Amino acid sequence: MYLIVGLGNPGTQYARTRHNAGWMVLDELARRHSIDLTKKNFQALTGNGSIAEQRVLLIKPQTFMNLSGRAAAAAMHYHHIALDHILVVTDDLNLPLGKLRLRVGGSDGGHNGLKSVAESLASKEYARLRFGVSEPPREEREQRGTADFVLRPFSTDEWPLVEKTVGRAADCIETFIREGAAAAMNQFNRGDQS
Known part of the structure; x- marks a missing residue:
């Protein structure tokens, strides 16, 4: 069985924000593979199904980002x-x-959700798919940090690229399950964002 964890924050106000990119990807996987992602278990919304003839469990932790690891570990x-x-x-x-x-293994890169997952799993040796959301403009970053930025929705101009990237991320996960991490990295890490 494969466990695919999408990081995000619960609540409709966060649905289309940068911090919920992980949930957007899980929603796309669930749609493609007819997986009902509404069961509540492990402090998460969960869905069981099959991708590439492998059993999968999709989970969207409902604990807010900083405690996401609890659901993954459970x-x-x-x-x-x-x-x-x-x-x-x-x-x-x-x-x-x-x-x-x-990437398999590595640091949390300052991401509190990944930090929680690594602490809860007692390991950093799991695969993580990072979805680029850009950083705020330098002036904004210096004045307010990044917290406000990641909790803001993507702009209308950004949305077509977001949707395309959600699809590519779902493709990457399908490749990871079907062919393994190395094949997925070779195919998707070198791709450009257009």
Whole structure:
């Protein structure tokens, strides 16, 4: 079984924000594979199904970003899922909008959701798919930091690229499940954001 975790924040006010890119990708996977992602379990919305003839559990933690790891760890332990069958989808300010980066292991990059996952799983050796959301303009970043920026919705002008990237991220996860992390990294890490 594969565990695919989308990081985000609950509440309709966050639905189309940069910080909820992970949830957008899980919603697309659920749509493509007719997975009902509404069951409440492990402090998350969950959905069981099949992708590439493999059993999958999709989860959207409902604990807010900083405690996302609780849901991931609970699902992993309950279903006895190996670390190499876990993929976490998250937003990334350090990547331009539209860029994807899949990696196994590594740092949390200052992302509190990834930090929570690593702490709760007691390991950093899981796959993470970073969804580029760009960073705020320098002046805004210096005055207000990044918290306000990631909780703002994508602009109307950005939305076509967001939708395209959500689709590419879902394709990447399907490749990860079907062919493994190395194949997915080779195919999607070098792709441009257009």
